[in-house]
Amino acid sequence: MNTRGLRSQLKDSVPVAGLCPQGTYGVQDTLRGGFTSVKNELLPSHPLELSEKNFKLNQEKMNLSTLRNIQGLHAPLKLQMEYRAARQIQRLPFLQSSNLAVDTLQGSDEYIGFEDILNDPAQSEMMGEPHIMVEYKLGLL
Structure with missing residues (x-):
């Protein structure tokens, strides 16, 4: 078309x-x-452009439906609760977070990707006064 x-x-x-x-x-x-x-x-x-944009989301849905068919309804629900809990864990606002728990749950900790090379926290430009950043995040400023 x-x-x-x-x-x-x-x-x-x-x-x-x-x-x-x-x-x-x-x-x-x-x-x-x-x-x-x-x-x-x-x-x-x-x-295929729209399909490629949503590839990761479609793959995750397919994995959850396969898991549901094999192990039952509890398995994808438990996995989604673990994802949500792992995403809520954060460091202080002035420290970079590696999100290792989320990567481990998704299975992406075994692969080296584009974001692993160019997301080096040592080269980050986001560095500020720690006390001011924490107060801003808590709404004290």
């Missing part, structure tokens, strides 16, 4: 008054319609 052809058909349609983001002279009316974003107007260039 050619999505670009569909896009050209939409541009040739008759605009409805009040719904058209362009003004009377064919120029974007920024005051009434806001800023335009080209990223929001783009359609997927390939049919």
Whole structure:
């Protein structure tokens, strides 16, 4: 299916008054319609693009449904409760957290990925006064 052809058909349609983001002279009316974003107007260039964006979520759903079919309803519920508990564990606001418990539960601790190389806390630019950061997080400032 050619999505670009569909896009050209939409541009040739008759605009409805009040719904058209362009003004009377064919120029974007920024005051009434806001800023335009080209990223929001783009359609997927390939049919598999949407599937690839949601790959990790789809894989997690498939793993939970397989686990439910094999071990019963309690297994995915227990695993989801463990995920939630592991995500709530955090360090102080001025320290980087490795989220090792979440990585272990997901099984991603065995693989070296893009974020492992470029997410080095030693190269982080986020360093501030510890007392101020904790007070801000607690709402004391």
